[in-house]
Amino acid sequence: MAGSSWQRTHRIGALSEANVGEQVVLNGWVAKRRNMGGIYFLDVRDRFGLAQVVLTGSEERLGWSMDEGAILAPEDVLSIVGKVQKREQPNPDLPTGQIEVIATKVEVLSRSTLPPFEIERDSDANVELRLRYRYLDLRRPDMQEKMAFRSRFIGAMRNAFLARDFLEIETPILTRATPEGARDYLVPSRVHKDHFYALPQSPQIFKQILMVAGMDRYFQVARCFRDEDLRADRQPEFTQLDMEMSFVEEENIFETWEGVLVDTFRAAMGIELPATFPRLTWHEAMERYGIDKPDTRFGMELVNLSDWASTSGFGVFENAVAGGGRVMAICVPGGGTSYSRGAMKNLEKRAKESGAAGLAWWKPGETGGGAGPVAKFFEGAVGESLLQAVGGSQGDLVLFAAGPRALCWRVLGEMRLAIGREQGLAKPGAWNFLWVTHFPMFEWSEEEGRYFSAHHPFTAPQDWELGGDPAEMASRAYDLVLNGWELGSGSVRIHRRDVQRRVFDLLGITPEEQQAKFAFLLEALSFGAPPHAGFAVGLDRLVALCKGLDSIRDVVAFPKTLAAVDLMCQAPSTVTDQQLADVHIQLRQDS
């Protein structure tokens, strides 16, 4: 057990009254110095906490001198020998505030130059500096707690899957480029001239092949790579909790994840989630919330007024319906008073940014009518029937959208979220998980004149026969949504070679291309592929959300900037001519 004499006997943060009277050795960083002249207080920090060390000139001291103490600098690494004593004046703000350590010996294990910013819980140093000196940023108690939480959370999730007989299996990081989806990160091959590996956007195909291999239940904490532009919630490399199951359908996936998340939230956060989450079809989500990842922490749902509008006598609305579109609305409770003229201008501006021609709004008055550009059309009975249709009353604010349904959804969906944010409508402390199912199978791309997979090309259709108009086909893809954030997505997969072929065909992938890029998958599907389904959750986002953070940078140890640069190690970098020659690459000089 005995190591070198400088090695700690206790963790600093673990010291308590139980240790009073004990001789201890502590290792940690100088956090704060308070020199009173004849007595010197030192706050010393390790990952587990902080405690006060007292240096005095009394006869108790051993191998200690104040002169040396005076030159201790912030972030010096120390080994302290001393005795724990109960404080006469406890500090109630400190977990170790009941005790202090009277030092008999202080050894400097490592000197620190003055850090570029102070290592304290709440740093106000700017992001750039924090990223350049990430090891100092991570030394802050705040960041250490976030990293610890992430570790604990992922550990709990891992345990939950292992307890359900899932196998944790690693899949390759060096794999092959995929034709659909995000831009790939490429890695040139030295051995094979002109050939490249790609880093995986996700382990999608590998996990399906693990199902063909009879692994039955797979999961992995998987790093994924996508070479697209970044956001606060998007890094070029990110971590997914990826899983796949054989002989299952949607409900089995939902039940598994509900159980895993209940277990994880309980173990990592002490939060008791409901045993099941609501299920909503994509169509229902769009009709009620105007978005496929609804924040259900508040109401204010969309209302379809098309029936009412077609007989309203208000030309603009009647024409919208007659033209094949619709009229929809949301009713802001109490919005009649909380939204002033100026605030309405803001809302109008936002509606236009969402693609609306304008924003019709109405503050219903006592006997119909009321205020707003369209109020004069809603006098009397028309207004009353309208008010009834939107479920509102005097003092509310009604916002209208007219036109194609997709436009109405988008405009009112965004209005709803913006107003919800402004008014603080979301119930605090709520964890509103929900499943969104029946996503569309395909999306039409105007630029390329072909369909793209709404999820990915291995997603099973609701109808195995793939009948009807591709634009109307529903898939067996589903998302998990938490408080308006898309946490993850998955689907029942295509386990039939013939169906996979037909989907490739519908996507405009030629038979030659199918052969070149997916031969191994199609072949695998021909060797007895079990029906299977899976799911993946973005862990960075989930952990950030659990900690109430807007940016995933705060839960990633070494994140990159919006320009995909690592400010600490300065990646990406140039490489030597020899390295380029090894991988048969010649740089272009023209760009």
Next chain:
RNA sequence: GGGGGCGUAGCUCAAUUGGUUAGAGUGCCGGCCUGUCACGCCGGAGGUUGCGGGUUCAAGUCCCGUCGCCCUCGCCA
């Protein structure tokens, strides 16, 4: 690629309409102090105003370019 914001002392920020020697807080260094814990008091050091160019008698401030960071739209199956 488009739009927006920011860049001044180690750090966080201020600096009137373009006008004196670019300030404050904090940190750091030195001195004093035996019970502090945001210690206190006294003193001190510390500036390529991101970088380059321009306009002007005069630029932190105005103009052009450029670099970096952040937010966002496109993009992210």
